[in-house]
Amino acid sequence: MKDMNRDDAKEENQTPEETMSEKLRDESAAERAEHTREAATLPLPLPENVMRLPSADRGEKLRVLEALLFAASEPLDEARLAEHIPEGEDIKALIEELQAFYAGRGINLVRAGGKWAFRTADDLSFLLQRYAVEQRRLSRAALETLSIIAYHQPVTRAEIEDIRGVATSKGTLDVLLETSWIKLRGRRRVPGRTINYGTPPMFLEHFGFDDINDLPGLDELKGAGLLDGNLPPGFSIPHPDDSEDLGEDEEPLEDDFAADEMAAESDEHFDAKDDAREDDSSF
Numbered sequence: 001m002k003d004m005n006r007d008d009a010k011e012e013n014q015t016p017e018e019t020m021s022e023k024l025r026d027e028s029a030a031e032r033a034e035h036t037r038e039a040a041t042l043p044l045p046l047p048e049n050v051m052r053l054p055s056a057d058r059g060e061k062l063r064v065l066e067a068l069l070f071a072a073s074e075p076l077d078e079a080r081l082a083e084h085i086p087e088g089e090d091i092k093a094l095i096e097e098l099q100a101f102y103a104g105r106g107i108n109l110v111r112a113g114g115k116w117a118f119r120t121a122d123d124l125s126f127l128l129q130r131y132a133v134e135q136r137r138l139s140r141a142a143l144e145t146l147s148i149i150a151y152h153q154p155v156t157r158a159e160i161e162d163i164r165g166v167a168t169s170k171g172t173l174d175v176l177l178e179t180s181w182i183k184l185r186g187r188r189r190v191p192g193r194t195i196n197y198g199t200p201p202m203f204l205e206h207f208g209f210d211d212i213n214d215l216p217g218l219d220e221l222k223g224a225g226l227l228d229g230n231l232p233p234g235f236s237i238p239h240p241d242d243s244e245d246l247g248e249d250e251e252p253l254e255d256d257f258a259a260d261e262m263a264a265e266s267d268e269h270f271d272a273k274d275d276a277r278e279d280d281s282s283f
Contacts, residue, residue, distance in 0.1 A: 061085055062098055069098075075115030075205055113204030114211070142172050146181060150203065150215060153240045154185050154196035154250065173197075181206065186250040196250060199242050212242040 064084055069076060082091040095116060099109040102118070110119045120128060138146070145168055148160050161168050176182040185198035199212065209215065218237050221227045246252065 058094075061089065061094055062101075065094055065098055069109065069116060069118055072117070075112060075117035077115045081116070110208070111210050112208050113201045115201070115205065117205075119208075138175070139172070141166075141168070142175055145172050146176055149176075149182050149197045150199050150212070151238050151240055153198040153212075153242055154188075154247065155198075156188055156194045156196055158194065160197070184253055186246045186253050189249045189251055193251065195253070199240075203242075212240050215240070 065081055068081060068084060078091050078095065081095070082089075085091060085094070095109070102109045106121055106124055107118045108121050109116060141164075144164055145160055148163050149155055152159065152163070157168060157173070173182070177184075180200060180202040182197050182203070183200045185196040187193040188196055204210070204212065216224070218227070218235075221237075241247070
């Protein structure tokens with residue numbers, strides 16, 4: 001009671017200016033205290049070599065993506081992954097965060113053919129050679145045919161043979177079709193409506209390419225010793241097109257007759273020497 005009387009007496013002795021000044025000081029002190037409390041709740045800056053742990057909600061989203069990618073029997077695209085994440089979430093940012101997390105681990109999150117999948121780290125592949133199931137190698141004819149289709153697609157069988165210089169047997173194309181590394185793309189708008197060949201997404205996924213334009217270029221092929229250093233003037237690497245949309249010179253392929261016609265087309269002219277080459281080391 002005495003303290004209250006003392007404060008009242010103090011206020012009575014103060015001028016209006018002094019009373020206003022004191023109130024402003026009190027309000028300023030309260031604001032500073034509030035700022036101090038807010039600053040205490042903010043996350044402290046981390047050193048560059050330390051990664052901040054995700055929040056519980058974001059961490060759960062990363063766990064969902066991780067589980068989907070681990071359990072999937074084939075690579076998944078961003079649209080499929082986004083179906084399991086709340087709408088409006090930045091799926092690309094989540095994938096990049098998950099990719100960064102696995103960057104230094106034994107398995108990596110990689111993009112191939114526009115889709116995402118876990119793969120063994122490249123520098124550890126030698127450890128798994130003893131556990132890998134050994135598969136028969138493709139014949140030289142099959143490798144040449146696959147390379148021509150990949151680089152020159154869409155391409156017809158006649159064009160493949162013109163580049164190789166020999167006939168291409170039905171067995172070679174059958175092997176590549178069975179592995180899903182090539183596909184019947186459509187028909188060329190020319191007399192005879194010959195079949196065009198191209199590569200499906202499985203080709204990119206198997207060989208680890210994100211896009212068909214990631215195929216080795218001229219300098220890379222030279223560096224690997226796959227091209228002669230003395231190339232003819234004007235030599236260049238073609239620009240392949242593996243899009244699902246047919247070109248202006250293409251027509252849709254009738255699935256019911258495609259296989260039978262391909263067999264008939266392949267049997268029309270067959271090179272015996274090429275057949276012998278394939279029988280020596282075919283898939």
